[in-house]
Amino acid sequence: MAEVSSQILTIGDELLSGDTLNSNMAFLGQRARSLGLDVRRVLAVLDRVEDIDAALREAAREADVCLVSGGLGPTEDDVTTEAVARAVGVSLELDPAALARIEARFRGLGRVMPASNRKQAWLPRGAERLDNVEGTAPGFLVRLEAAGRTRVVACMPGVPRELERMMMEEVEPRLLRLFDLSPRPRRIYRVMGMAESEVAERLGPVLGERPRGAMVHYRARAPEVTVVVDAVAEGAAWLAGLDEPVGRVLAGALYGLGEADLPTRLVRALARTDLRLAVAESCTGGLAAELMTAVPGASAVFCGAVVAYLDRVKEEALGVPAALLRAHGAVSEPVARAMADRARERLGGDLGLGITGIAGPGGGSAEKPVGTVHLALSREGACDHRAARLPGNRAMVRRSAALLGLKMVWDHLVAHGLAARDV
Amino acid sequence: MAEVSSQILTIGDELLSGDTLNSNMAFLGQRARSLGLDVRRVLAVLDRVEDIDAALREAAREADVCLVSGGLGPTEDDVTTEAVARAVGVSLELDPAALARIEARFRGLGRVMPASNRKQAWLPRGAERLDNVEGTAPGFLVRLEAAGRTRVVACMPGVPRELERMMMEEVEPRLLRLFDLSPRPRRIYRVMGMAESEVAERLGPVLGERPRGAMVHYRARAPEVTVVVDAVAEGAAWLAGLDEPVGRVLAGALYGLGEADLPTRLVRALARTDLRLAVAESCTGGLAAELMTAVPGASAVFCGAVVAYLDRVKEEALGVPAALLRAHGAVSEPVARAMADRARERLGGDLGLGITGIAGPGGGSAEKPVGTVHLALSREGACDHRAARLPGNRAMVRRSAALLGLKMVWDHLVAHGLAARDV
Numbered sequence: 001m002a003e004v005s006s007q008i009l010t011i012g013d014e015l016l017s018g019d020t021l022n023s024n025m026a027f028l029g030q031r032a033r034s035l036g037l038d039v040r041r042v043l044a045v046l047d048r049v050e051d052i053d054a055a056l057r058e059a060a061r062e063a064d065v066c067l068v069s070g071g072l073g074p075t076e077d078d079v080t081t082e083a084v085a086r087a088v089g090v091s092l093e094l095d096p097a098a099l100a101r102i103e104a105r106f107r108g109l110g111r112v113m114p115a116s117n118r119k120q121a122w123l124p125r126g127a128e129r130l131d132n133v134e135g136t137a138p139g140f141l142v143r144l145e146a147a148g149r150t151r152v153v154a155c156m157p158g159v160p161r162e163l164e165r166m167m168m169e170e171v172e173p174r175l176l177r178l179f180d181l182s183p184r185p186r187r188i189y190r191v192m193g194m195a196e197s198e199v200a201e202r203l204g205p206v207l208g209e210r211p212r213g214a215m216v217h218y219r220a221r222a223p224e225v226t227v228v229v230d231a232v233a234e235g236a237a238w239l240a241g242l243d244e245p246v247g248r249v250l251a252g253a254l255y256g257l258g259e260a261d262l263p264t265r266l267v268r269a270l271a272r273t274d275l276r277l278a279v280a281e282s283c284t285g286g287l288a289a290e291l292m293t294a295v296p297g298a299s300a301v302f303c304g305a306v307v308a309y310l311d312r313v314k315e316e317a318l319g320v321p322a323a324l325l326r327a328h329g330a331v332s333e334p335v336a337r338a339m340a341d342r343a344r345e346r347l348g349g350d351l352g353l354g355i356t357g358i359a360g361p362g363g364g365s366a367e368k369p370v371g372t373v374h375l376a377l378s379r380e381g382a383c384d385h386r387a388a389r390l391p392g393n394r395a396m397v398r399r400s401a402a403l404l405g406l407k408m409v410w411d412h413l414v415a416h417g418l419a420a421r422d423v
Numbered sequence: 424m425a426e427v428s429s430q431i432l433t434i435g436d437e438l439l440s441g442d443t444l445n446s447n448m449a450f451l452g453q454r455a456r457s458l459g460l461d462v463r464r465v466l467a468v469l470d471r472v473e474d475i476d477a478a479l480r481e482a483a484r485e486a487d488v489c490l491v492s493g494g495l496g497p498t499e500d501d502v503t504t505e506a507v508a509r510a511v512g513v514s515l516e517l518d519p520a521a522l523a524r525i526e527a528r529f530r531g532l533g534r535v536m537p538a539s540n541r542k543q544a545w546l547p548r549g550a551e552r553l554d555n556v557e558g559t560a561p562g563f564l565v566r567l568e569a570a571g572r573t574r575v576v577a578c579m580p581g582v583p584r585e586l587e588r589m590m591m592e593e594v595e596p597r598l599l600r601l602f603d604l605s606p607r608p609r610r611i612y613r614v615m616g617m618a619e620s621e622v623a624e625r626l627g628p629v630l631g632e633r634p635r636g637a638m639v640h641y642r643a644r645a646p647e648v649t650v651v652v653d654a655v656a657e658g659a660a661w662l663a664g665l666d667e668p669v670g671r672v673l674a675g676a677l678y679g680l681g682e683a684d685l686p687t688r689l690v691r692a693l694a695r696t697d698l699r700l701a702v703a704e705s706c707t708g709g710l711a712a713e714l715m716t717a718v719p720g721a722s723a724v725f726c727g728a729v730v731a732y733l734d735r736v737k738e739e740a741l742g743v744p745a746a747l748l749r750a751h752g753a754v755s756e757p758v759a760r761a762m763a764d765r766a767r768e769r770l771g772g773d774l775g776l777g778i779t780g781i782a783g784p785g786g787g788s789a790e791k792p793v794g795t796v797h798l799a800l801s802r803e804g805a806c807d808h809r810a811a812r813l814p815g816n817r818a819m820v821r822r823s824a825a826l827l828g829l830k831m832v833w834d835h836l837v838a839h840g841l842a843a844r845d846v
Contacts, residue, residue, distance in 0.1 A: 008439075013638070013640070014640055014642070015452075015465065016431075016452050016456075016462045016463075016464075016465050017452050017453065017456045017462065017640075017653075018448070018449040018450060018451070018452030018453030018454075018455075018456065019449075019452075019453070019640055019642060019651060020449070020642065021444055021445075021446060021449050022444075022445055022448060022449065023444060025441070025445060025467075026441040026442075026443070026444050026445065027441060028441070029438075029439050029440050029441030029442075030440065030441030030442070031441075032441075033439075033440045033441065039439045039440065040439075040468070040469065040474065041439075041466060041467070041468050041474070041478070042438070042439050042466065042467045043464060043465065043466035043467070044448075044464070044465045044466070045463070045464050046463065051463065051464070055464070058481075215436065217436065217437055217440075217442055219437070219442060219443065228442060230440070279730075284713075284716075285712050285713055285715070285716025285717070285721070285725075286709030286710065286711070286712030286713040286716060286728055286730065287709065287713045287716075288709070289708050289709030289712075289713075289730040289732075290707075290708055290709040290710045290712075290713045292708070293707075293708025293709060293710075293730070293732060293821075294708070294817075294818065294821070296783075296784055296785070296817055297785075298708065298732070299732060299733070299786075302708075302732050302733075303732060303733050303735070303736055304729065304730045304731050304732040304733055304736035304740065305709055305728075305729075305730035305732075306727065306728075306729055306730070306740065307702075307709065307712045307716070307727045307728035307729070307730065308727050309712075309716060309721070309722060309725050309726060309727040309728075310722070310725075310726050310727055310770075310771070312726070312771055313726055313727035313770050313771065316769070316770075316771065317727065317729065317740070317769050317770055346739070346740050347733075347736050347739075347740055348733070348735055348736065348739065360719075361719055362719070362720075363722075394717075394719055395717065398716075398717070
């Protein structure tokens with residue numbers, strides 16, 4: 001099977017000034033990879049006809065498929081369609097069906113279409129219209145045949161919601177018809193609480209000898225390391241055999257296979273039991289609760305939290321004994337345990353998670369430096385504790401503390417056969 | 424003053440597969456813009472010598488300054504230095520000072536430098552070394568003189584923390600010496616609780632006639648709209664006169680000028696008063712507390728929160744009367760008011776914020792559809808209330824509800840002369 005090469009061209013002034021993080025570039029890269037396209041270059045240019053034209057001409061020399069986003073709006077800044085027509089050497093033509101759809105969309109909103117939107121119905125002559133279910137701007141696909149080779153330029157709107165739907169529902173089926181693509185298999189291993197260097201060292205022997213075209217990527221965002229193993233079609237069997245040895249060398253640090261993150265897995269696993277979680281958090285300031293409740297369906301498994309930022313709140317709202325706070329300080333094992341117990345009792349949970357620590361930048365001492373955290377998990381008749389010294393700035397310490405706290409809950413479920421990494 | 428054109432070249436397989444959001448691209452774009460560089464193209468290529476070489480040769484034809492990130496690590500994947508040397512037509516040379524720094528860094532960590540890191544001390548002949556304060560990989564700057572024109576290629580590591588510091592401390596001072604740059608003035612207006620289309624409509628007359636080179640960008644992320652006005656040096660006077668008319672037409676929806684976000688401003692403003700905030704939140708699940716406590720110094724102004732996700736928690740941990748919950752439902756004005764009052768009393772705040780609503784996707788009804796929220800702000804002797812119907816998915820409703828709640832606190836401080844938008 002021949003390689004089908006592709007480029008991604010994103011258009012918009014805001015992408016060059018850094019005012020917008022280019023999420024369309026990442027989305028199109030992901031989709032292209034999973035389709036089996038070989039992405040060789042991704043770029044962003046200004047909303048200028050000559051710049052877009054030049055980038056398209058370069059792309060057409062190299063790439064079979066050029067995925068383009070942005071610049072299809074109704075304002076004078078939006079010049080992508082004009083630039084594509086120029087690069088391809090055709091004129092623009094009014095597409096009556098496109099115009100009818102745009103007018104209908106405005107009618108549906110009880111409005112008359114402004115004159116400026118009429119521009120969006122002019123497409124390069126010979127282009128195939130791509131319907132936009134989420135907005136007014138139609139996309140279009142230009143197919144060029146020369147010297148026995150098919151090349152495609154697919155233009156999509158820059159609004160992420162519109163782009164994503166059009167890419168998946170309109171562009172991908174056409175690419176699969178036009179090219180001999182074989183979607184690339186991939187495995188994702190999610191690891192928490194082990195340093196990237198240790199993960200890499202343990203995986204070395206397992207991933208060392210790999211078939212042609214297979215690639216391993218490590219993504220580290222404390223306290224999590226995600227290992228992505230990509231293969232080409234020939235490597236599928238090798239890839240399918242990895243789970244067992246990877247699971248063996250990473251042991252309990254490997255909490256999941258695939259896309260879902262820890263809070264999502266935790267909500268799903270708790271939902272299969274009758275257990276509910278309650279949280280008391282100090283240095284994480286609500287982050288552990290926020291991570292849980294960001295998952296749809298959390299209300300079935302999450303009671304709530306007390307964010308006990310001040311010691312007075314730990315005492316009065318949570319019921320941590322003042323003597324304990326005085327004797328050991330708020331960042332200590334006994335206080336973490338008391339927070340976990342009280343959260344469980346006061347909020348009516350089956351499991352209570354307590355998190356206390358020093359996120360910084362202030363508040364550290366020689367004995368308890370910034371990054372010191374105590375985590376505790378309480379259940380009827382027992383309470384586990386774990387201390388850690390977490391690296392990084394305030395945001396990193398908070399994120400690590402919250403996720404490592406949730407990992408304690410996960411590990412408890414796994415130990416009792418109530419959760420598994422590959423579910 | 425001549426335009427100094429620039430390109431940004433980011434290197435790394437993970438940037439093309441969409442596995443990483445390209446934040447270095449955005450960071451370098453921002454810095455380049457603020458320095459006064461004219462950024463014409465930003466791109467990402469794979470870790471392959473021939474691809475990097477080709478991109479650099481193209482960039483050198485067009486651009487005076489090429490900012491490069493990534494591919495300076497110790498592994499065999501890291502080929503940026505080799506590719507730059509090839510594009511420039513020089514060999515690699517061991518830089519003894521670079522090697523000494525890398526060895527010293529490992530010594531400082533109590534480790535011996537692995538042999539693979541030696542590679543990082545080989546730089547293109549004639550390049551100027553850029554020290555890396557945050558990591559092992561030195562950067563370097565290549566200066567090319569041809570036909571009376573100076574061109575520069577600056578290579579920096581791909582680790583964001585290392586890149587950011589090297590760009591600001593090493594690269595920018597050199598660029599300011601080598602080129603006649605004039606930093607571009609910009610104004611940022613932060614608006615909350617007004618739709619983007621309304622903001623644009625109100626600002627139309629104020630920003631309509633603008634000097635050459637001035638640009639207006641709208642960034643909308645519900646419930647916030649940020650308006651960025653860029654000018655070139657000649658437009659500085661016009662820009663300086665904008666604050667007054669912009670403030671007049673946007674009125675109370677404009678909460679701040681400049682970079683700082685609402686939670687940061689709120690923590691600062693509360694710190695100047697003796698007022699402390701306590702929160703009771705339901706649908707936002709800890710997000711309001713998390714936003715406040717993400718700001719360093721929050722402990723001086725934030726008591727804590729009760730995340731009352733279940734009604735039982737609203738009753739038992741917070742003390743919302745069961746009768747109120749039964750009569751009006753958890754998402755109602757009386758319950759929001761009771762949550763705000765109880766948060767203030769139970770957590771010992773001067774101000775109490777209550778947030779209750781339906782974030783979806785489940786839980787909506789004809790009477791109370793997804794997106795319905797009730798916000799209340801309690802203080803000694805008074806309690807304000809606000810209802811809203813927020814658009815978007817679960818994450819958007821949660822974010823909007825949390826930020827609009829904090830905006831109520833901000834508006835209260837502004838109304839009492841305790842906060843101002845330009846401080």
